[in-house]
Structure formats: C-alpha cells, structure tokens
Amino acid sequence: MKVKYYLNHFVLMLTPKVLFKIKKVNIENYDVNNDYVIRRVLYYCDFTRNLEFSGECEILDYRRKGFTSYYYDLKEFLYFFPGYFRFNYYFGDETHIELEPTLFKARPIEGDNRNSVLFKLDKRRHFRFVNDKIKYSDKKDIAVFRGAVTQPHRIRFMKEMFEHPLVDAGQSNSSDEHPEWKKPFMSVDEQLQYKFLICLEGNDVASNLKWAMSSNSVVITPKMKFETWFMEGTLKAGIHYIEVKDDWSDFEEKIQYYLEHPQEAEKIIKNAHDYVEPFKDEKLEQLICIKTLERYFELSGQYVNENHNDNNQSS
Structure with missing residues (x-):
C-alpha cells in the first residue's frame, strides 16, 4: 500500500x-x-x-x-x-x-x-476502514484498548481502567512507572472480536476512530475536544458512539446498559456506518x-x- x-x-x-x-x-x-x-x-x-x-x-x-x-x-x-x-x-x-x-x-x-x-x-x-464480518452479537462482552500511553488523559484512563473486568486495556509503549501496563500487540482483526472499542484522543484526534466506526462494534470515548476532516464535532453521543465522563466514573453503568439492550447498541452501529459511508466514496x-x-x-x-x-x- x-x-x-x-x-x-x-x-x-x-x-x-x-x-x-x-x-x-x-x-x-x-x-x-x-x-x-x-x-x-x-x-x-x-x-x-x-x-x-x-x-x-x-x-x-x-x-x-x-x-x-x-x-x-x-x-x-x-x-x-x-x-x-x-x-x-x-x-x-x-x-x-x-x-x-x-x-x-x-x-x-x-x-x-x-x-x-x-x-x-x-x-x-x-482514513482506514474495515470490512467487519463478525456480528455484534458474536463478539466478546467487553471493551478493548491498545495504544501508546503518554498524554495525561491516557495515563488517567489506564490508572482508572487497567484490569477493570469489562476492559482489556494495554499500552503499546514501555512504561518505567507502570511496566504491567505493557501488553502484546493486538491487530485490528483481533480488536474486532470485542463489542466495544475504546477510542482515546492523543495529541489531537483518536487515530482509530474512523475504522472503529466502520466496524460492527460500538465506539466508547470521552467527549471529543478535536476534529479533523472526519468532522468529529458533528458526531452525537448516544447516536454515533457511547460517551463517558473524562474520569470514566460512569463507564460501567454505560456499558452494562448497552449489554442489556443490544438493540440500542446495534442502532448506534447502524448510525455510525451511515455516517462513515460518504467518506468511503x-x-x-x-x-x-x-x-x-x-x-x-x-x-x-x-x-x-x-x-x-x-x-x-x-x-
């Protein structure tokens, strides 16, 4: 490529x-x-x-x-x-x-x-998109995150959510302070096995947001602060993705709701696909x-x- x-x-x-x-x-x-x-x-x-x-x-x-x-x-x-x-x-x-x-x-x-x-x-x-062949209902009932953890908000996420029973979280870079956070590389195909994909902004936007929204999983993210050509500022919480508080205190409540209401999760996936479609043209x-x-x-x-x-x- x-x-x-x-x-x-x-x-x-x-x-x-x-x-x-x-x-x-x-x-x-x-x-x-x-x-x-x-x-x-x-x-x-x-x-x-x-x-x-x-x-x-x-x-x-x-x-x-x-x-x-x-x-x-x-x-x-x-x-x-x-x-x-x-x-x-x-x-x-x-x-x-x-x-x-x-x-x-x-x-x-x-x-x-x-x-x-x-x-x-x-x-x-x-601007990478995926052809996700795994149905939402067939995916693991937890969320996944893999990525570099250097910015304060990503460090806060790992402190709060590492080893949470509903999250498989791991960082790709080494950490002297938290070596336990380092986990093996996980491919996109492997991440697609999870019902929820955590998208964290880095220096600006989350680089995995576009392919995550084209998948049959649901995006979870705190309120977005930056936008690109993808017009992240027009995305709506509860419509295109699940929004959680910056301190992740409502994460468990939100994810349990969508696990118990799969039709609501699949509605978000459908809306995300509709939003992504023109960007693939x-x-x-x-x-x-x-x-x-x-x-x-x-x-x-x-x-x-x-x-x-x-x-x-x-x-």
Missing part, C-alpha cells in the same frame, strides 16, 4: 496540467447530493473573507519539508489550481489557531476555530477536497479564473 501511494504521487508529478483541467471537470460533474457537498465545504472552510491575505507560500514554491504524507496529501489537490495562488499550511499533530487562515489536519472543536481550515491530511493513517472525497481549496482561495481574495495562463499553473 505504501509503494502504491508513492507511485501514484510520482505519476501525478509527471502528469501534464491540461489533464488536471479535464479531471477537475470530470470530478465536478459527479452526480452527488450537492447540499451535502456544500455543508461539508462550509464546515471545513468558513473564515471571514480576507482581501489582505498574504499567504506564506505560493503553490509554485510548495516544497516538501518533513511529514511526507501530509505534503503529498495536499499536493495532490494543489495541482488543480494556478501556481501563483498563495496559502498557509501547518503539518503535524498541532491544533493552535493562526492569525491568518491556515490549512490544518486538526483543530479544536470549541471556540473560534475558523482560521484553522481543515483538510484531508495524513489520510493513509487516519473516493470520487466524492476528491470533489470535496477540490471545493474546499477553491473556497479557501476565494475567501482569501484569490479568484479562481478557469481561463488563467497555464504557464502560471505549472508546479
């Missing part, structure tokens, strides 16, 4: 600009629910129009500097725009708010986050990526002129 990913981007680098114009027309003619497309574009990019926008980088001068997957995920869609268009971008697990509109992978859900324009970055890691995703950048350039005072000189588009 990694070789295929980089090979695809190598081919894009060699593709004549005129073919991107043709491809853009083809993508924009995709027969989809236009209201849904507009809603998502406005969610990602809705900052105040800025005619004095400076922008730190021209598309023509965009260069790779660390975070290779971020670079290529953005580059893939910059090909569709003039090389003289300017933009700001920030790569990595960072969620601060810049003074000018800036492309980010993640942003805080609460507060004025409009200058953080969400884009689909690091998608190979975050590659052509729809391409369309929304293009339209998000288009709106970014428009709001920053850079009119998208389809008759621009192709020489200015080159990259």
Whole structure:
C-alpha cells in the first residue's frame, strides 16, 4: 500500500496540467447530493473573507519539508489550481489557531476555530476502514484498548481502567512507572472480536476512530475536544458512539446498559456506518477536497479564473 501511494504521487508529478483541467471537470460533474457537498465545504472552510491575505507560500514554491504524507496529501489537490495562488499550511499533530487562515489536519472543536481550515491530511493513517464480518452479537462482552500511553488523559484512563473486568486495556509503549501496563500487540482483526472499542484522543484526534466506526462494534470515548476532516464535532453521543465522563466514573453503568439492550447498541452501529459511508466514496472525497481549496482561495481574495495562463499553473 505504501509503494502504491508513492507511485501514484510520482505519476501525478509527471502528469501534464491540461489533464488536471479535464479531471477537475470530470470530478465536478459527479452526480452527488450537492447540499451535502456544500455543508461539508462550509464546515471545513468558513473564515471571514480576507482581501489582505498574504499567504506564506505560493503553490509554485510548495516544497516538501518533513511529514511526507501530509505534503503529498495536499499536493495532490494543489495541482488543480494556478501556481501563483498563495496559502498557509501547518503539518503535524498541532491544533493552535493562526492569525491568518491556515490549512490544518486538526483543530479544536470549541471556540473560534475558523482560521484553522481543515483538510484531508495524513489520510493513509487516519482514513482506514474495515470490512467487519463478525456480528455484534458474536463478539466478546467487553471493551478493548491498545495504544501508546503518554498524554495525561491516557495515563488517567489506564490508572482508572487497567484490569477493570469489562476492559482489556494495554499500552503499546514501555512504561518505567507502570511496566504491567505493557501488553502484546493486538491487530485490528483481533480488536474486532470485542463489542466495544475504546477510542482515546492523543495529541489531537483518536487515530482509530474512523475504522472503529466502520466496524460492527460500538465506539466508547470521552467527549471529543478535536476534529479533523472526519468532522468529529458533528458526531452525537448516544447516536454515533457511547460517551463517558473524562474520569470514566460512569463507564460501567454505560456499558452494562448497552449489554442489556443490544438493540440500542446495534442502532448506534447502524448510525455510525451511515455516517462513515460518504467518506468511503473516493470520487466524492476528491470533489470535496477540490471545493474546499477553491473556497479557501476565494475567501482569501484569490479568484479562481478557469481561463488563467497555464504557464502560471505549472508546479
């Protein structure tokens, strides 16, 4: 998959600009629910129009500097725009708010986050989905967690829930203070054997949330504080996932309820699948990526002129 990913981007680098114009027309003619497309574009990019926008980088001068997957995920869609268009971008697990509109992978859900324009970055890691063939009713009646435990909220979770009878919790990194927390690697397929999947935010969002919501298990998480292209801020507790308190004090009550009411758990799974489904439509995703950048350039005072000189588009 990694070789295929980089090979695809190598081919894009060699593709004549005129073919991107043709491809853009083809993508924009995709027969989809236009209201849904507009809603998502406005969610990602809705900052105040800025005619004095400076922008730190021209598309023509965009260069790779660390975070290779971020670079290529953005580059893939910059090909569709003039090389003289300017933009700001920030790569990595960072969620601060810049003074000018800036492309980010993640942003805080609460507060004025409009200058953080969400884009689909690091998608190979975050946008993975599963074809879960195990029925919810056939899974183990407990929750599972595997992951690195370094942030305070993850440490708090392990202190509260490690060895809880309804949780199989283990950390993937070593711990001098709590060596007992380290457990063997557990594959996604192995985790799918459990009825409940615990998704904990790390430096920003939980990287397992997308595939967990595409499974036949139920996601359990405290209230989410960050969001990405997946629009975590629109997810609803009790509808798409089970929400527990930050101190996990209501975990047992919540999980027992859904164990005793399996039809309610399966309703959450169905809602999660419905939410995930559009994100699995590659052509729809391409369309929304293009339209998000288009709106970014428009709001920053850079009119998208389809008759621009192709020489200015080159990259």
